[in-house]
């Protein structure tokens with residue numbers, strides 16, 4: 001599946017929407033409007049956008065605490081998303097989950113997760129179900145480099161490999177697990193090397209800040225999954241601009257690490273590509289920006305004006 | 321006595337015990353270079369180096385296993401689980417391994433290890449970062465479970481825990497980390513298994529744990545203005561429990577309210593209620609009341625979390641109900 005010009009504009013729009021959405025979340029959080037913990041994926045937009053673009057609506061994703069981007073890329077309505085992050089009754093989870101627990105089964109979003117690697121076994125279960133139901137669906141399971149330290153990661157890959165499940169394990173390798181660089185929690189260079197331990201898993205490391213590369217690799221992985229040939233461990237090297245959580249002073253982070261990350265900006269790179277290939281003009285880019293801004297403002301307005309859940313709501317939904 | 325904060329008291333206890341005994345080491349996620357997610361291990365890496373202050377991958381089960389293996393072979397590990405909630409990833413190592421090793425191996429092995437973790441809600445951290453899971457551990461023979469409520473207790477009990485030869489679950493509280501309190505200069509310990517009367521009173525006994533101790537004390541102050549004198553007891557160690565302290569108090573007051581932050585159903589307070597019913601029933605002038613959280617996960621949104629959390633006003637109401645009897 002080659003990307004058309006129109007597709008590329010869509011991809012760019014998604015990436016920019018994620019960026020502007022999260023910048024706004026950051027601003028609102030630091031301004032005291034959003035409670036709890038916020039983890040942003042600013043700098044990592046190409047992975048979310050590139051991986052979700054080739055998924056069908058019926059396909060599933062499972063993601064993490066750093067999960068706004070994948071939800072937007074999988075089709076979440078940013079108004080409802082913002083409302084959830086605010087803890088409002090109109091949010092995807094009625095305010096019960098918040099930023100770390102965004103989910104919408106209607107959109108195939110099985111849930112962001114507050115437990116590192118907690119979503120990986122669940123994604124395997126969804127892939128099992130897809131195969132069992134012969135539904136032709138696939139699952140994209142997102143997690144960070146740090147999550148590969150958990151036993152659940154290895155158990156899940158093994159099970160998915162043995163059963164040849166239609167799943168793509170997408171490691172968003174931003175090279176940081178909280179305050180620890182990758183080198184402190186792994187002594188191999190690439191997460192994808194871990195695929196070698198499993199017979200049916202194909203491991204691949206790609207430039208996760210190049211959205212077209214991400215997209216094309218994902219297309220191949222999805223085709224492989226749908227053909228019943230087994231899972232792919234797709235390691236997307238990318239960059240985390242913000243702290244682990246909003247408010248993290250990042251004292252542990254060398255200055256040049258952040259600077260070199262920013263010089264490899266996924267959005268800037270894609271923009272340059274689109275301009276150089278004459279796919280868009282500067283005016284088009286301005287127009288896209290111009291369309292996104294009011295949508296973000298509208299999302300904030302919706303979230304701000306939405307009611308908080310009633311206290312008694314606490315007691316509902318424990319059981320079906 | 322110098323004043324310090326709860327988290328600093330934890331930090332000082334770790335530092336002093338590491339200075340005292342070279343067998344003591346610390347391990348966990350981001351405990352070394354970053355000094356811990358809540359700064360409880362700050363400065364230890366600089367002082368003791370990477371052999372004794374070990375950053376681990378995100379791998380709770382292996383962190384606890386590391387502690388067990390090291391303890392079994394002569395070291396005294398103190399490991400950190402970043403949030404109480406994440407300890408569920410390590411339950412086999414804790415419940416089937418650490419808790420049973422001494423007993424099932426015929427009593428000979430010693431297993432001197434401490435697993436520290438912060439519990440508690442109140443930060444809008446949502447369902448997977450706010451729980452109080454102490455009752456999971458108190459149900460398991462072989463584990464000692466400590467849950468200090470004050471700065472003084474936190475330091476003295478952590479020191480005792482590190483010197484103890486058994487696996488210890490040491491549950492701190494996120495909200496209490498910034499609490500200020502006095503600690504004496506120099507070394508002191510508080511014996512494990514000994515509770516404390518935090519406030520004396522004749523009309524009702526309030527047994528409270530962790531941050532609920534402070535809410536109980538606040539409630540007691542309000543009640544005092546209405547001529548109801550509450551006795552507030554903090555067991556400090558949940559297992560083994562200093563049950564006579566509670567029973568003697570109930571014998572005096574004839575009334576019992578139990579306040580804890582966890583889910584009420586099958587929570588730790590149920591055990592206290594049962595013990596008092598079994599052993600001091602004829603002294604009770606009113607039914608026992610529990611003030612605890614509803615039977616739900618902990619919701620993210622502010623008004624929901626506020627609704628969820630047991631409050632000092634709930635304690636006041638419960639006390640009034642039992643005193644009316």
Ligand SMILES: Cc1ncc(C[n+]2csc(CCOP(=O)(O)OP(=O)(O)O)c2C)c(N)n1
Pocket residue numbers: 064065066114115116117143144145146147148174176177178244349378380402406409
């Ligand atoms: C089981 C568990 N252990 C620890 C944590 C605390 N924690 C939250 S995010 C995180 C780092 C995760 O790193 P990575 O998987 O690389 O994802 P990233 O944050 O970089 O997106 C840690 C240790 C947790 N939430 N769950």
